[in-house]
Amino acid sequence: xxxxxxxxxxxxxxxxxxxxxxxxxxxxxxxxxxxxxxxxxxxxxxxxxxxxxxxxxxxxxxxxxxxxxxxxxxxxxxxxxxxxxxxxxxxxxxxxxxxxxxxxxxxxxxxxxxxxxxxxxxxxxxxxxxxxxxxxxxxxxxxxxxxxxxxxxxxxxxxxxxxxxxxxxxxxxxxxxxxxxxxxxxxxxxxxxxxxxxxxxxxxxxxxxxxxxxxxxxxxxxxxxxxxxxxxxxxxxxxxxxxxxxxxxxxxxxxxxxxxxxxxxxxxxxxxxxxxxxxxxxxxxxxxxxxxxxxxxxxxxxxx
Ligand code: GAL
Numbered sequence: 541x542x543x544x545x546x547x548x549x550x551x552x553x554x555x556x557x558x559x560x561x562x563x564x565x566x567x568x569x570x571x572x573x574x575x576x577x578x579x580x581x582x583x584x585x586x587x588x589x590x591x592x593x594x595x596x597x598x599x600x601x602x603x604x605x606x607x608x609x610x611x612x613x614x615x616x617x618x619x620x621x622x623x624x625x626x627x628x629x630x631x632x633x634x635x636x637x638x639x640x641x642x643x644x645x646x647x648x649x650x651x652x653x654x655x656x657x658x659x660x661x662x663x664x665x666x667x668x669x670x671x672x673x674x675x676x677x678x679x680x681x682x683x684x685x686x687x688x689x690x691x692x693x694x695x696x697x698x699x700x701x702x703x704x705x706x707x708x709x710x711x712x713x714x715x716x717x718x719x720x721x722x723x724x725x726x727x728x729x730x731x732x733x734x735x736x737x738x739x740x741x742x743x744x745x746x747x748x749x750x751x752x753x754x755x756x757x758x759x760x761x762x763x764x765x766x767x768x769x770x771x772x773x774x775x776x777x778x779x780x781x782x783x784x785x786x787x788x789x790x791x792x793x794x795x796x797x798x799x800x801x802x803x804x805x806x807x808x809x810x811x812x813x814x815x816x817x818x819x820x821x822x823x824x825x826x827x828x829x830x831x832x833x834x835x836x837x838x839x840x841x842x843x844x
Contacts, residue, residue: 688709786844
């Protein structure tokens, strides 16, 4: 059994950054994720060593500044929802937030899953933007990408700066890979529909030695299930079939991110699998994390 990772911040509070990501920026690791304490929000912590976490800011809250999305005049700007209360937290439900740094515009762009408080029927994505990674993001609204349903989601930035938004579409039956616009603020096009009808969630993508890997979970709500991975030499074409990843519950976790960690002593890069170990609907605040290095059996075969 892999131990639950339950870090605390500098104030002794548990780190709430669920369904999140850890990214390196200017010598720090930033951990961004869902925080449902009180009113729903997105939290940001940072660390030098991936062990001591400093809470930085609630980077998106129900009170965040709002501005209509430049290319999506119909995007819905609601973050606060009158008369409907989420089972946990209040306001609309923001899940799986992920941030990308755009080298051309110098902006940090957050993509996330947006729902009304008490169901998953809207199936929208939402976007927010900021000048600094841990500053106050401006909310640009929510929408259905090119009209599609969009639930669990992630982002991936390629070496040449091309960025993708990946989400579960069509009632979670299909996995969509969208290319983002150059400024990362909107969707450019739907590049690929992966594994139609196979019901995947919790996608996360990383790249090693020119090979892209996509981890996903099955769809069993908060309960963990067998994860899988697929690989490809292009983000768009040639994805392999899915192979099992982890045991029948992915060691009681659901994928959310893979973090490359460079070790200067050995010159090696370790790829850290980060999963949520959810406490479930009633035990949500007991949710912890799983962090474990991925083992590469070959350039295209992995396990934990
Ligand atoms: C999971 C999903 C989570 C959350 C949960 C709600 O399958 O990955 O992000 O939406 O369902 O039941």
